[in-house]
Amino acid sequence: MIKQLLKSVREFKRDAILTPLFVVLEVVMEVAIPAVMALLIDRGIDAQDMGQIWKYGLLLIVCAMLALVFGAAAGTYAARASTGFARNLRHDMYYAVQEYSFANIDKFSTGSIVTRLTTDVTNVQNAFQMCTRIAVRCPVMLLFALVMAFRINSELALVFLAVLPVLAVGLGVLMRLVGPVFERVFKTYDRMNTVVQENVRGIRVVKAYVREEHETEKFKGVSGLLYREFSKAQKTMACSSPLMQFCMYACMLLISWFGARLIVGGSMTTGELTSLFSYAMQILMSLMMVAMVFVMITMSRASAERIAEVLAEQPDLHDPAQPVNEVRSGDIDFDHVDFSYKGEEGKLALRGVELHIKAGQTVGILGGTGAAKSTLVQLIPRLYDATHGTVRVGGVDVRDYSIAALRDQVAMVLQKNVLFSGTIKENLRWGNENASDEELQRVCRLAQADDFIRQMPAGYDTHIEQGGTNVSGGQKQRICIARALLKKPKILILDDSTSAVDTKTDALIRKAFAEEIPDTTKIIIAQRVSSVQDADQIVILDGGVVQAVGTHEELLAGNPIYQEIYEQQTRKGGEQ
Structure with missing residues (x-):
């Protein structure tokens, strides 16, 4: 010592x-x-x-x-x-x-x-x-x-x-x-x-x-x-x-x-x-x-x-001896993935996950509280390593990448959005410190944040208090989405990141994604069916197990869990 x-x-x-x-x-x-x-x-x-x-x-x-x-x-x-x-x-x-x-x-x-x-x-x-x-x-x-x-x-x-x-x-x-x-x-x-x-x-x-x-x-x-x-x-x-x-x-x-x-x-x-x-x-x-x-x-x-x-304390994640420094595409593959936070076989948060996502696809993930939705997507940028099985991005095992190179191409908006004390511009440039004002405005328009930012007293130079206490939850979420887009990633993960915005704004954000970043793989964790029903694939998670994968129509026709969620939310007064 x-x-x-x-x-x-x-x-x-x-x-x-x-x-x-x-x-x-x-x-x-x-x-x-x-x-x-x-x-x-x-x-x-x-x-x-x-x-x-x-x-x-x-x-x-x-x-x-x-x-x-x-x-x-x-x-x-x-x-x-x-x-x-x-x-x-x-x-x-x-x-x-x-x-x-x-x-x-x-x-x-x-x-x-x-x-x-x-x-x-x-x-x-x-x-x-x-x-x-x-x-x-x-x-x-x-x-x-x-x-x-x-x-x-x-x-x-x-x-x-x-x-x-x-x-x-x-x-x-x-x-x-x-x-x-x-x-x-x-x-x-x-x-x-x-x-x-x-x-x-x-x-x-x-x-x-x-x-x-x-x-x-x-x-x-x-x-x-x-x-x-x-x-x-x-x-x-x-x-x-x-x-x-x-x-x-x-x-x-x-x-x-x-x-x-x-x-x-x-x-x-x-x-x-x-x-x-x-x-x-x-x-x-x-x-x-x-x-x-x-x-x-x-x-x-x-x-x-x-x-x-x-x-x-030694970090349990390390770069390999000869790391891969370029992420070729946004393809994502989960091959028989098990995961436990403490590495204990008897306490698996994810079990036998088999999932294949093509570059440019939009994938929705639905499931109840504790279904391990956030755990699943955290394995993609290698915030944690899989206990068993392999997670591949662009056809390469994530453990073979340079951690910095991998995370630079995977933009993730976490459940708990964090803004730092400083101006809106300074917070946005966490995504790209060399971004021009025009680039900042472009990503904010995609995230439906440009309008409310311009209405603030100092616009993009408005000071954000520690933790973002002087902006609403929905405004904070949209700034965080814009910050992630500024990275120009190959994979964009939104972990329940539009929960505080209204359905109209949510729809506008998804529409902007489809039109402006079609080649980016988009993974959307959501509680509302309306947020993911237009996705190329919808993944139903239950207790850390993938129960079903399919389009909105396929799941509505044959998956009881999806049918129950859909019926609850579309029943009169149920849609948020």
């Missing part, structure tokens, strides 16, 4: 290496200061020698200034390395998510990915900075200060060795108790982010059903749980401070007691005792900082594991 995360340091390796180097130099200067102070007291002040006072006084100033310079350099390089590391980590995670297939994305909730890209990365960034500075400074300071303390008086320095095991055991117990709590905390963060996202995204529904109080209670519940978990962790970690204070004051009292006896006995000078106090403070402060590092590492370990999980 650590090795994987450290790959994101990259161009900031130099800063990450220079940081501990300057930290060590800073520690050397800080450890030298008490030793120089002892000489100043013993050889200058006690001996009443002004020459020695000036000599060691200037040396103290030099050590202090060097410590300041080295400390500032270490801080600068540490900040640059940690922020750069965090930037690269977010970059790597974001691009990893972009490479995911739908199957990979299904493993993570949106709230979880957001938490990992924000809170978790910040925790790891702080831990990385502490590891390059504090985690280096503390053991080096501890070692150097102990060496200097033993040089002054080895017997008195044994006081530190007696206290260290007590502190180490206490901190170890605290870390063991608090680790699982932090793991639960970050899972609760995921839940809270999900609650907030759902509420903000569905705020209109919340208000329409007067469910503000329910949503508030839901948020209070998860927020309260987060508070309780964090409080528990912080209360546990708060025990480290009294433990540190106890060890610190115990050391001070013991050093004072034994040091005073040694001075009276003449085996220790006042300056040496003074420097020993300084080294005691440095040793104990180092231990206290070690405790802080342990806390941060404990917190960040859970975050690091969650980040590594995103980076380690």
Whole structure:
């Protein structure tokens, strides 16, 4: 895990290496200061020698200034390395998510990915900075200060060795108790982010059903749980401070007691005792900082594991070694296709699909809710791979194509239409970023979107809010259809994409398709018979199985499912 995360340091390796180097130099200067102070007291002040006072006084100033310079350099390089590391980590995670297939994305909730890209990365960034500075400074300071303390008086320095095991055991117990709590905390963060996202995204529904109080209670519940978990962790970690204070004051009292006896006995000078106090403070402060590092590492370990999980997730869809880069035609063939979302044989969403569509044909797909209509068409642009059997486009297995080349020739308007914040033009140019204004207007006329766009205050430059909240459902669908047409695809898939438009507009869109893009294979998933009755083929799906394929007349004459749907919708008042 650590090795994987450290790959994101990259161009900031130099800063990450220079940081501990300057930290060590800073520690050397800080450890030298008490030793120089002892000489100043013993050889200058006690001996009443002004020459020695000036000599060691200037040396103290030099050590202090060097410590300041080295400390500032270490801080600068540490900040640059940690922020750069965090930037690269977010970059790597974001691009990893972009490479995911739908199957990979299904493993993570949106709230979880957001938490990992924000809170978790910040925790790891702080831990990385502490590891390059504090985690280096503390053991080096501890070692150097102990060496200097033993040089002054080895017997008195044994006081530190007696206290260290007590502190180490206490901190170890605290870390063991608090680790699982932090793991639960970050899972609760995921839940809270999900609650907030759902509420903000569905705020209109919340208000329409007067469910503000329910949503508030839901948020209070998860927020309260987060508070309780964090409080528990912080209360546990708060025990480290009294433990540190106890060890610190115990050391001070013991050093004072034994040091005073040694001075009276003449085996220790006042300056040496003074420097020993300084080294005691440095040793104990180092231990206290070690405790802080342990806390941060404990917190960040859970975050690091969650980040590594995103980076380690391997896309299950890959380009072949020698991919086909050209889709010759819009022919589509399903040969004995089975599909399961989790690859489990006993939970097949599609079973034994045998379907052949010629280029330029219009194919309608009908079926009840959960019939796997969307699942079927998602296999064509290889959003998922078939579990068994073969899906071919243009006579070539979709797994033999370059994924980018295949998807570039298969335009798909999904059930959940998505518009991004920006102008209508910017949203349309997702289909073709180099399209001219004339091309934009042409596809909008085909999708019956040109009229309402021109009636907007800024026309095609009208700003679309995030999620397309300032346009109606039917307008959003037509903009998304126009965006798909702009790709000039060989295959156009409309997944229930005209459900929010009236029957007249729906008919005009289908008429425009027939006249303007006759060579494009058109697959229309619909709930209305009127949307597909003019299709060359109509596919009836039921429970993931193709029950029948035929024209409107053929199915009306011989298929009970189609007959039932038709009768329900054409009965007086039944047609939508």
